[in-house]
Amino acid sequence: MNIETSKIKKHIEESIAVKSYIKQCLKENRPIDESKIGERRIFTPISWQKFQ
Amino acid sequence: MNQKLEREEFLLPYRGKSSNNGIFSFTTDFGVNYSVVIFKVETFSEYYFGNNVFDIAINCDLQNPPKDKRVQITINELIASFLLENEHYILTFVCDFADNKHLARKRKFNNWFKLANNDDFVMHFLEYQIVDIYYIFGIIYNTNTYGKELLSEIELNISKTIESIKSEK
Numbered sequence: 001m002n003i004e005t006s007k008i009k010k011h012i013e014e015s016i017a018v019k020s021y022i023k024q025c026l027k028e029n030r031p032i033d034e035s036k037i038g039e040r041r042i043f044t045p046i047s048w049q050k051f052q
Numbered sequence: 053m054n055q056k057l058e059r060e061e062f063l064l065p066y067r068g069k070s071s072n073n074g075i076f077s078f079t080t081d082f083g084v085n086y087s088v089v090i091f092k093v094e095t096f097s098e099y100y101f102g103n104n105v106f107d108i109a110i111n112c113d114l115q116n117p118p119k120d121k122r123v124q125i126t127i128n129e130l131i132a133s134f135l136l137e138n139e140h141y142i143l144t145f146v147c148d149f150a151d152n153k154h155l156a157r158k159r160k161f162n163n164w165f166k167l168a169n170n171d172d173f174v175m176h177f178l179e180y181q182i183v184d185i186y187y188i189f190g191i192i193y194n195t196n197t198y199g200k201e202l203l204s205e206i207e208l209n210i211s212k213t214i215e216s217i218k219s220e221k
Contacts, residue, residue, distance in 0.1 A: 008210050011095050011107075012189060015146040018091065019109045026087055026111055031073050040091035042074035043106060047133035051068055051076070051126070 014038040065126035076130070080120050085113045088130055093144075101202070104140040115151075124160075128168040131192065135173060139197045147188035158188050165192075172196060178210050 018037045025032050034041060068078030068086075077087040089109045096102035110127065117123075135141050147157040158177060165175045175192045189210065193202065 006216075007095050008206075009216065011093065011105075011144070012146060012187065012210075014095070015107050015144070016148070018107070019111075019146070019148055020150065022087075022089055022109050023111050026075075026113070032075070032089075037091065039094035040107065041094070043090045043092040044070055044074045044076075045090060045130075045134040045137055047137050048070060048076055048130060050133070051065060051078075051130065052070065 010039075014040065063122050063125055065129045066122055068126075078126060080117075080123060082118050082120060084117045084120070084123075086123065086126075087111045088127070090134060090143075101140065101142060101198070104138065105142050105144065106134075108143055108145050124164050128164050131164075132168055132170060132173075135192065135194060139194045141194070142198070142202075143192045145190045147190065149185060149187070154186060154188050158190070161190055176207075178207055180210070 014037075018040060021036055022032065032042065066078040066080060066086075068076050070076050075087050075089050077085060079085050087110070091107045091109070093105045093107050096105050108131070131143065135143060145161070147154040147161070161175070161177075172194055173192055174195045175190060178189045178191070180187045180189075191206065
């Protein structure tokens with residue numbers, strides 16, 4: 001297994017950018033536009049239903 | 053066991069709600085609003101573990117929220133129940149350094165993880181200084197599934213990545 005360094009770089013950079021974007025969305029109470037979160041898709045764990 | 057610990061054992065996680073856009077949010081006894089989002093990351097899809105990489109983002113609406121054990125318990129329970137859904141899941145996170153509180157966030161994650169006291173999972177931090185930014189990258193995974201070689205491989209590759217970022221600066 002040899003992970004391309006460019007992929008890890010992308011992962012770290014996107015992670016930072018997405019965090020900032022989400023924070024802004026929450027602050028302004030607007031929905032998250034999935035086209036703006038790179039190669040990420042929002043995932044809702046089924047197990048979290050028990051916390052509702 | 054002292055009285056404080058005894059009381060903490062009976063603390064329950066906060067109840068929250070999931071919005072249509074997948075954000076899980078809860079409000080604490082102190083009126084602080086937290087939101088938790090998990091992202092499936094496609095970046096590593098071609099690797100054998102690639103479809104199981106996720107990223108977590110935790111936000112709260114107060115810059116300096118009061119200490120609240122129930123928040124720790126809630127985050128722990130959310131993370132543990134997510135990881136238990138599938139033993140192949142790998143959870144990653146970057147400690148936000150925008151406000152220079154990344155070390156505090158690392159400590160917080162460490163405390164949360166210790167509190168969870170679950171031997172099935174391991175959490176590691178990989179830390180790198182690039183020029184004036186100190187990156188703290190966290191990873192949590194099931195040791196029964198991946199073993200230590202996964203971390204070594206990722207660490208090696210992250211080191212290479214950091215070197216390449218440095219050389220670009």
